[in-house]
Amino acid sequence: MPGNNGFDMLRSLPDPQFDIIFVTAYDQYGIQAVKFSALDYLLKPIDVNELTLAVDKALLRKEHKNKNGQLENLLQLIRHQQDREEHRIALPGAKETRFVQPAQIIRCEASNNYTTFYLANAEKWVVSKPIYEYEELLQTYGFLRIHQSHLVNRKFIKSWVKEDGGYLLLENGTPIPVSRQKKELIRQWITNAK
Numbered sequence: 001m002p003g004n005n006g007f008d009m010l011r012s013l014p015d016p017q018f019d020i021i022f023v024t025a026y027d028q029y030g031i032q033a034v035k036f037s038a039l040d041y042l043l044k045p046i047d048v049n050e051l052t053l054a055v056d057k058a059l060l061r062k063e064h065k066n067k068n069g070q071l072e073n074l075l076q077l078i079r080h081q082q083d084r085e086e087h088r089i090a091l092p093g094a095k096e097t098r099f100v101q102p103a104q105i106i107r108c109e110a111s112n113n114y115t116t117f118y119l120a121n122a123e124k125w126v127v128s129k130p131i132y133e134y135e136e137l138l139q140t141y142g143f144l145r146i147h148q149s150h151l152v153n154r155k156f157i158k159s160w161v162k163e164d165g166g167y168l169l170l171e172n173g174t175p176i177p178v179s180r181q182k183k184e185l186i187r188q189w190i191t192n193a194k
Contacts (some may be wrong), residue, residue, distance in 0.1 A: 010036055019058045089137065091117055091127050098125055102141035106170060108134060108151040118174075120156075144189060147179045160186055 007029075010016065022033045025044040033041045039061065040054035088099040106118045110131035117125040135145050142154045152168060159169045166183060168176045178186055 007032055007036065019061055021054045021058065089134075091125050092129075093125060093127060100125070102138060102143075102153075103155070105138070105143075105153055106156045106172065107153060107174070107176065108138070108143075110149040144182075144185065146182045146186065147177050150176050152176055154189065160190065 019039040021040045022038050023042045030041050039058055042050055088101050091098045104120045108131055109116045113130050115127045115131045143151050145151050156171050157168050158171045161167050161169055166178045
């Protein structure tokens with residue numbers, strides 16, 4: 001490295017995200033290597049066994065970092081899921097606005113510019129907005145638009161009945177028609193649910 005050395009190169013990097021194994025003919029750089037968080041410090045001539053151990057140590061460290069990263073991702077997903085379970089949406093009615101957790105909504109049914117929400121506690125709530133305004137929001141909570149007039153929470157689906165043109169049977173016994181265009185969506189959902 002004409003003009004510079006390995007330490008100069010490391011100083012030029014803003015935030016190195018890799019492990020360092022120093023290989024040098026000079027033993028006086030050991031303390032400096034420790035300051036750069038070197039994984040290992042090998043003196044020339046290289047002992048193949050020492051090099052193998054250093055590389056194995058680097059691989060093991062990388063594996064631990066990956067596992068820690070995966071664990072952090074899992075924890076983030078769990079935190080995000082908890083946030084989602086506590087999230088509520090506003091359903092503005094004629095006299096009051098009801099705040100409901102999406103998990104408590106069994107289904108939505110459109111009637112012109114109105115949407116009726118059927119809740120798990122057997123309540124019905126009518127909102128003067130079309131169903132498409134809720135479709136995208138509720139898809140992230142596991143809802144399927146199976147018909148022009150119906151949006152269904154997957155967790156309340158009991159079965160898919162293929163006779164009589166095809167319909168979904170909900171846990172509460174309510175049959176919901178499936179449009180011809182949405183039958184492939186139902187097949188994909190069933191395939192992915194297995």
